[in-house]
Amino acid sequence: MxxxxxxxxxxxxxxxxxxxxxxxxxxxxxxxxxxxxxxxxxxxxxxxxxxxxxxxxxxxxxxxxxxxxxxxxxxxxxxxxxxxxxxxxxxxxxxxxxxxxxxxxxxxxxxxxxxxxxxxxxxxxxxxxxxxxxxxxxxxxxxxxxxxxxxxxxxxxxxxxxxxxxxxxxxxxxxxxxxxxxxxxxxxxxxxxxYADLAFALPAPPPEAPADPPDTPPAPPGLVCVGVMAFHGGNDDRARAAEIHRRYLDGTTRFVRALVAEGRPVRLLTGDAVDAPVVGAILDAVDSPLVTAAEAASLTDLMKETAAADAVVATRYHNVVCALKSGTPTLALGYAAKSEALMERMGLGAYCHPAREADADRLLDRFRALERRSAELRQILAERNADAARRLEDQFTALTAALFPTGGHPMREAP
CATH class of the missing domain: 3.40.50.2000 (Glycogen Phosphorylase B;)
Structure with missing residues (x-):
């Protein structure tokens, strides 16, 4: 060479x-x-x-x-x-x-x-x-x-x-x-x-506009992003996949309908092309101009959507990542331990709900508790995002040392 x-x-x-x-x-x-x-x-x-x-x-x-x-x-x-x-x-x-x-x-x-x-x-x-x-x-x-x-x-x-x-x-x-x-x-x-999920290395969405002055009348309830998924359970649930999916779709639909009844605009998000039928089913079931669907083509698009929301409720792991990266208070409707671990690491461990038990009433209770702490949680997310960015800088430094050694030295093999 x-x-x-x-x-x-x-x-x-x-x-x-x-x-x-x-x-x-x-x-x-x-x-x-x-x-x-x-x-x-x-x-x-x-x-x-x-x-x-x-x-x-x-x-x-x-x-x-x-x-x-x-x-x-x-x-x-x-x-x-x-x-x-x-x-x-x-x-x-x-x-x-x-x-x-x-x-x-x-x-x-x-x-x-x-x-x-x-x-x-x-x-x-x-x-x-x-x-x-x-x-x-x-x-x-x-x-x-x-x-x-x-x-x-x-x-x-x-x-x-x-x-x-x-x-x-x-x-x-x-x-x-x-x-x-x-x-x-x-x-x-x-x-x-x-380290941290690689998505935390992507550019953050632009900062929010300055808050209204203290004497401004309170704004109406803001946008809620709801990230949905074609969820059928895990690898060991094939025999019960249809039942698991019906329960998830019914609970998520009832949750969206309850938000709309309170006058909340809802933006549906996906993370994979296979999620489109779930969006269609919710739009048909709720049938309200307050419910719209995003057409995100990248995680950057998803971050922009979540940054514009007052709060996010999401199932797919990287929907949750995007919401947290954008600094928006998030409730994870998780399907695996990785979602709970991520939420705990980002300071929102109390705001997890299992996707297998998508009960609308319990979801609403957790969601309202999340919104009551919105300002505090945004500050926590700002601090945790800064820490994730530092850890990913360390990841890339380590990657360079391991994969692109200088001076002809061989790379250290993993055991």
Whole structure:
């Protein structure tokens, strides 16, 4: 390799990026911002779920993650089953060929080491294992940066996740729960660090307009953002998925209807393309001009929406992140322990409600308690956001030291 080539590290990014999930894409955006600021000569491309979207939105070359385009559709016919099986073999070759062209591959954030939502082992867990195994075989540094993890009961999925983590050259986590989960699965995490979710590295929305003078008559109740989700339970709830979804949708709809009855405008938010039917169902059920739906295309758009609200009630993890990042008092209608951990870390641990028990009356009680402390909670969020920003500066400094060593020194491998 010539000196000129050494000055231009070849960096790949990997994951279900460009596939409609705004949280995944926000994590990618944060890592690309870091690379462009700290390593502007790096040559970056992606192996991802939605290559056309990633190239159009972020200006980097991208390759489709799976050879078989129907990878995430249920295969019932013999031809589709055979194509999926063949795809697993082809993907092993394709992934290895892509990995060996890079010095470093970064998996940016995302819950890549968890199964809190329905997940099959031979889907993304297998793809991640191929990546990490190819990295070890080809001498390419694989970095799991600010990722999420959770205990996994399904044995094949747990095995693939465990080996992926062991084979990675660098690991860091978005919360302590994630590191603890990896340790419980038999991964040595003694040298792994916890920072903050990568989305906290994205630019904050503009500050609010100055408050009205003290003698101004009180304004009418303001906007409430309600982030919804196509929630059907977790990986172990497949038999009860329809029942869980009906209960969640009914409770959320009744909550929105109660806000509208009080004259509150409501803005519905999503975080993934699959959430659109939930928005449609709530709009049809409530049928009020006070209820509108946002068309956010990025986490930045979501932050702008939440910054304009008096309060936010949200289910998807990165909807909650965006609301907290914007400094808006937030109630998490959470579906996994990661939401509770995030809220606790940001000083709002008292304002969590399980998505499985979306009872409208209890939600309203928690929501009113949240609004009574609005000014105090905004101050707490300002302080916690500053701390998250400092921790992410430390994350990127550590990442540079680990992945882009100077003077030809080899990178320290994770145990």
């Amino acid at each position: 010539t000196p000129g080539e050494e000055a231009r590290p070849r960096v790949g990014v990997f994951g279900l990026l460009g596939s409609g999930n705004l949280g995944n894409d926000g994590s990618l955006e944060a890592v690309l911002g870091y690379l462009r600021a700290e390593h502007p000569r790096a040559v970056v491309d992606a192996l991802c779920g939605g290559p056309e979207t990633v190239t159009a939105r972020y200006g980097i070359p991208a390759t489709r993650l799976h050879w078989y385009r129907g990878e995430y559709r249920t295969a019932s016919r013999a031809g589709a089953v055979a194509a999926k099986g063949l795809g697993k073999l082809v993907d092993a070759v394709r992934t290895a060929a892509w990995v060996r062209r890079h010095d470093v591959v970064i998996v940016p954030g995302m819950g890549v080491l968890e199964a809190t939502l329905p997940l099959r082992p031979w889907g993304f867990p297998y793809a991640l294992f191929l990546l990490c195994a190819a990295g070890r075989l080809c001498g390419t540094r694989i970095a799991l940066v600010g990722v999420g993890a959770a205990p996994i009961r399904d044995r094949p999925t747990r095995a693939l996740v465990r080996w992926s983590a062991r084979l990675a050259a660098y690991r860091s986590y978005r919360d302590t729960l994630s590191r603890d989960a990896l340790r419980s699965m038999g991964v040595d995490t003694a040298r792994d660090e916890v």
